[in-house]
Amino acid sequence: MSTALAVEGVSVAFGGVRALADVTFEVPEGQVCGVIGPNGAGKTTLFDVISGLRRPGAGRVRVAGEDVTHVSAVRRARAGLRRTFQRTQVFGRLTVAGNVLAAMEWRGGGGGLLADLAGLPGRRALERRRGERVDEVLALCGLDGLRDAYAAALPVGARRLVELARALADRPYALLLDEPTSGLDAAQTARLREVIAGLDTTVLLVEHDMGFVMDVCDRIVVLDLGRVIASGTPAEVRADPAVRAAYLGTG
Numbered sequence: 001m002s003t004a005l006a007v008e009g010v011s012v013a014f015g016g017v018r019a020l021a022d023v024t025f026e027v028p029e030g031q032v033c034g035v036i037g038p039n040g041a042g043k044t045t046l047f048d049v050i051s052g053l054r055r056p057g058a059g060r061v062r063v064a065g066e067d068v069t070h071v072s073a074v075r076r077a078r079a080g081l082r083r084t085f086q087r088t089q090v091f092g093r094l095t096v097a098g099n100v101l102a103a104m105e106w107r108g109g110g111g112g113l114l115a116d117l118a119g120l121p122g123r124r125a126l127e128r129r130r131g132e133r134v135d136e137v138l139a140l141c142g143l144d145g146l147r148d149a150y151a152a153a154l155p156v157g158a159r160r161l162v163e164l165a166r167a168l169a170d171r172p173y174a175l176l177l178d179e180p181t182s183g184l185d186a187a188q189t190a191r192l193r194e195v196i197a198g199l200d201t202t203v204l205l206v207e208h209d210m211g212f213v214m215d216v217c218d219r220i221v222v223l224d225l226g227r228v229i230a231s232g233t234p235a236e237v238r239a240d241p242a243v244r245a246a247y248l249g250t251g
């Protein structure tokens with residue numbers, strides 16, 4: 001199995017605070033990996049480093065074997081590394097379907113104004129394919145009933161699913177999900193679990209809901225004070241005394 005994401009000896013310091021200290025782990029292609037740890041453990045900083053929003057003081061990030069440590073966040077996203085945020089980022093003035101369509105169009109390839117004017121057959125075929133993909137992704141995320149609703153009017157749980165649909169729209173290589181269940185009700189959480197289980201995309205997720213993490217993840221990395229204190233299958237991590245002490249306070 002090849003490695004989709006690799007974090008190698010990554011360190012980040014904010015003044016005297018070591019947010020990440022020599023963090024190393026890998027996520028094999030197609031696997032779902034959870035990152036857990038108490039508040040301030042460094043989870044958000046790790047996501048910022050992997051997605052390219054923050055340069056590490058030391059270490060490397062590889063995506064599909066390529067060293068992307070010095071590649072911008074936008075170029076990483078264009079290459080198929082997608083991220084959702086703790087605070088949802090959707091276009092409130094667009095409908096749910098419009099949001100998903102916009103996520104497919106931002107990469108370009110539509111042919112631009114000239115192609116629009118000429119109404120090229122290729123462009124029409126492309127639009128039809130995109131329309132079909134929008135429908136597919138909305139159905140996958142349980143949003144078909146909200147297709148024409150404006151994103152701004154939606155409750156937070158539905159907005160989160162719109163963000164997920166946007167991230168999935170053009171079949172990303174890898175997905176980083178930041179607290180994906182926060183704001184979701186039980187039915188939406190169950191749907192999210194199904195969506196993640198059905199993906200063949202590599203997923204790295206930060207999540208506080210332990211039941212969810214244990215359920216959906218193939219492997220889990222545990223951070224505490226910027227260090228990896230354990231990693232392994234959910235069962236291994238659950239049984240690890242260091243994890244119980246640091247994270248669950250039951251050591």
Ligand SMILES: Nc1ncnc2c1ncn2[C@@H]1O[C@H](COP(=O)(O)OP(=O)(O)OP(=O)(O)O)[C@@H](O)[C@H]1O
Nearest residue numbers: 014017018019037038039040041042043044045046
């Ligand atoms: N921009 C910043 N400036 C200074 N310190 C920061 C900054 N961002 C994070 N830190 C510190 O780095 C450490 C790791 O923070 P980070 O937000 O990555 O943790 P986290 O695991 O995501 O926490 P939470 O679960 O609360 O979101 C914390 O001690 C935090 O206070």
